[in-house]
Amino acid sequence: MIAEHVAFGIIAAVMVASALRVVTTRDIVHAALYLVIVLAGVAALFLLVGAEFTGITQVLIYIGAVIVLFLFGIMLTRSDFDQDEETDHKRKFPAILTALLLAAVMIGALVDRFEDVELDATPQTTAQVSDELFSQYIVPFEAVSVLLLAALIGAIVIARREEGG
Amino acid sequence: MSSATVMSGLLAVEVPYWASAIIKLGVVALVVPTAALVLGYVFLLKMMSFMQSRLGPMEAGPYGTLQLLADGLKFIQKEDIFPEKADRTVFALAPLVVLISTFLIYVVIPTGPDAVVAQLDVGIFYALAVSSLSVVGILMAGWASANKYALMGGLRAAGQLIAYELPLVLAVMGVVIQAGTLDLQKIVAAQANGEIFGWGGIGNPFILTQFVGFFIFLVAVQAETTQPPFDMPVAESEIVGGYQVEYTGFRFLFFFMGEFGTAFAFAALAAVLFLGGWALPWGDLTHWGFNIAGPVIMLVKVLAVSALIFWFRFTYPRLREDQLQRLAWKFLIPLSLINIVVTGIFKVVL
Numbered sequence: 001m002i003a004e005h006v007a008f009g010i011i012a013a014v015m016v017a018s019a020l021r022v023v024t025t026r027d028i029v030h031a032a033l034y035l036v037i038v039l040a041g042v043a044a045l046f047l048l049v050g051a052e053f054t055g056i057t058q059v060l061i062y063i064g065a066v067i068v069l070f071l072f073g074i075m076l077t078r079s080d081f082d083q084d085e086e087t088d089h090k091r092k093f094p095a096i097l098t099a100l101l102l103a104a105v106m107i108g109a110l111v112d113r114f115e116d117v118e119l120d121a122t123p124q125t126t127a128q129v130s131d132e133l134f135s136q137y138i139v140p141f142e143a144v145s146v147l148l149l150a151a152l153i154g155a156i157v158i159a160r161r162e163e164g165g
Numbered sequence: 166m167s168s169a170t171v172m173s174g175l176l177a178v179e180v181p182y183w184a185s186a187i188i189k190l191g192v193v194a195l196v197v198p199t200a201a202l203v204l205g206y207v208f209l210l211k212m213m214s215f216m217q218s219r220l221g222p223m224e225a226g227p228y229g230t231l232q233l234l235a236d237g238l239k240f241i242q243k244e245d246i247f248p249e250k251a252d253r254t255v256f257a258l259a260p261l262v263v264l265i266s267t268f269l270i271y272v273v274i275p276t277g278p279d280a281v282v283a284q285l286d287v288g289i290f291y292a293l294a295v296s297s298l299s300v301v302g303i304l305m306a307g308w309a310s311a312n313k314y315a316l317m318g319g320l321r322a323a324g325q326l327i328a329y330e331l332p333l334v335l336a337v338m339g340v341v342i343q344a345g346t347l348d349l350q351k352i353v354a355a356q357a358n359g360e361i362f363g364w365g366g367i368g369n370p371f372i373l374t375q376f377v378g379f380f381i382f383l384v385a386v387q388a389e390t391t392q393p394p395f396d397m398p399v400a401e402s403e404i405v406g407g408y409q410v411e412y413t414g415f416r417f418l419f420f421f422m423g424e425f426g427t428a429f430a431f432a433a434l435a436a437v438l439f440l441g442g443w444a445l446p447w448g449d450l451t452h453w454g455f456n457i458a459g460p461v462i463m464l465v466k467v468l469a470v471s472a473l474i475f476w477f478r479f480t481y482p483r484l485r486e487d488q489l490q491r492l493a494w495k496f497l498i499p500l501s502l503i504n505i506v507v508t509g510i511f512k513v514v515l
Contacts (some may be wrong), residue, residue: 029308033255036301052287056294064297065327070324071304073314125286126347 015041200429202479243414260419262302277459318407322398353442368446
């Protein structure tokens with residue numbers, strides 16, 4: 001049990017430090033790369049509580065796809081090397097306020113639900129995850145699929161309209 | 166691969182956890198450069214030369230076998246150059262990210278009943294996830310070089326790798342449905358113990374039932390490793406090497422090892438998924454001898470798949486960007502979805 005606590009402490013410290021660098025660095029590509037470390041930390045935490053499938057999915061989706069799209073977008077739009085364009089921190093205070101409010105809500109919700117719950121850290125197999133997903137949680141699962149489909153179609157419609165003028 | 170054989174012998178003895186962890190790390194660290202050397206020599210230097218009616222390197226060692234070692238030494242002793250406007254930290258880290266992604270794939274590839282670094286329940290899913298990390302390294306290299314060719318190469322690579330990751334994952338789905346597991350060892354067992362319409366003479370290597378998946382997997386692998394005909398991101402004649410253009414010395418060597426190491430790893434995954442992996446359909450799969458024979462059987466199958474990959478590489482001319490994207494989105498992805506549906510129907514009916 002102690003090994004898990006030490007591992008959690010190290011991962012959490014690295015994540016917090018990187019997360020701070022995401023918002024304080026002035027180079028937007030560096031910010032995206034620090035975000036990679038934060039997301040890898042999330043994956044490591046999932047593995048630590050035995051959620052293998054979720055941890056690997058985190059790597060595949062967030063690092064392999066979302067961050068790549070971020071970097072892709074940044075590099076397509078800001079590729080002028082001679083101009084040292086840096087991010088300003090003008091809206092610092094609204095950002096801090098939003099972050100504090102979000103933290104308060106999340107901490108409140110998590111403590112309320114998990115205060116006395118001892119998490120079972122035995123590894124969960126993919127078969128167990130899929131069995132639960134397609135029986136107990138089938139309705140939310142299908143609802144999310146429809147929601148994503150709607151978002152996809154919406155994005156295509158918007159992109160097409162701009163193209164047509 | 167001889168190092169893997171040694172490992173399987175050692176694994177039969179009871180060793181403490183830390184010692185086995187170090188041995189396994191050492192084996193992976195040895196296998197990746199060896200794999201790159203073998204593929205580079207057999208196919209890049211020799212097979213290509215023979216296809217073009219020439220001998221290839223003949224001077225260094227018998228039949229030029231030591232040519233790549235000599236090249237490696239040359240790379241190591243070259244000057245480590247950073248471009249003036251480069252983002253130094255990111256520039257230095259980029260080849261490492263690509264190489265680490267390659268190393269991580271090898272962790273789950275089984276070469277015998279016990280000769281595997283880690284047997285994961287999510288096996289093949291893990292391999293596909295860590296292989297997608299190399300895109301981040303390529304984008305880092307493209308950006309940090311502060312060079313327009315490098316940036317264009319990085320962007321082309323990102324667009325291509327995202328597009329071909331989908332058919333890659335979807336092609337594997339057919340095998341996963343048939344085997345009923347993501348675990349690579351169980352996929353091997355499913356093929357060795359399988360039957361084709363009640364006849365179990367040669368087991369059921371999934372290439373027979375999943376030949377569509379095998380074809381899509383090979384095409385996607387070709388694109389994922391940015392080999393011709395999918396070499397737009399590194400096209401020498403247009404963008405002089407793309408994201409690699411500013412790299413010299415051992416950092417360039419890292420990219421080279423990453424490319425060939427990943428090609429070898431994907432060939433090994435194809436061998437496990439479609440050709441039955443380390444097993445033969447006869448004999449007891451739990452027998453200790455497979456730890457010795459497994460790596461050899463595996464190597465033969467990997468070289469067979471690699472021969473196909475490199476045959477494509479040396480035969481077809483480069484695809485244009487629009488042809489490349491059309492092939493992925495309008496042909497391979499719909500085809501792989503149909504393959505999944507058909508496999509699903511057969512799974513339920515049979």
